[in-house]
Amino acid sequence: MKRGFTLIELVVTIAVSGIFFTLAMHLYTQAVKGQLAFTKKDAAYMQRSVDIALTKKMLQEHPGKCIDRKYALDSDTETHPLIQNLKCKELKRGRIVVYGNQGTWVVKH
Numbered sequence: 001m002k003r004g005f006t007l008i009e010l011v012v013t014i015a016v017s018g019i020f021f022t023l024a025m026h027l028y029t030q031a032v033k034g035q036l037a038f039t040k041k042d043a044a045y046m047q048r049s050v051d052i053a054l055t056k057k058m059l060q061e062h063p064g065k066c067i068d069r070k071y072a073l074d075s076d077t078e079t080h081p082l083i084q085n086l087k088c089k090e091l092k093r094g095r096i097v098v099y100g101n102q103g104t105w106v107v108k109h
Contacts, residue, residue: 055100066090071098 005013064073071086087099 059098066096071096 062073064071066072066088069087069089071088085100089097089099091097
């Protein structure tokens with residue numbers, strides 16, 4: 001009675017383990033790519049939320065008026081990039097609708 005493994009048994013074992021390793025690496029790389037894509041989307045969503053909050057705050061702190069369908073600040077404060085190029089439309093009762101890249105706001109005066 002011989003002890004040990006034959007060469008064919010070893011080759012088959014290594015081939016099967018290589019197939020499993022290849023499948024595992026493929027699934028791992030797909031998971032890593034998915035996580036990176038999710039992280040980028042989450043960061044972009046978070047930055048957009050921060051920009052919206054900052055724009056709302058600046059519109060409340062620095063009132064302005066609608067001139068030729070463009071929103072102009074009343075004060076001489078330095079224009080923030082988030083408030084530049086905002087379009088607007090005047091409504092009844094002293095309200096102004098302001099349109100921007102981040103959304104739409106109604107400003108009351």
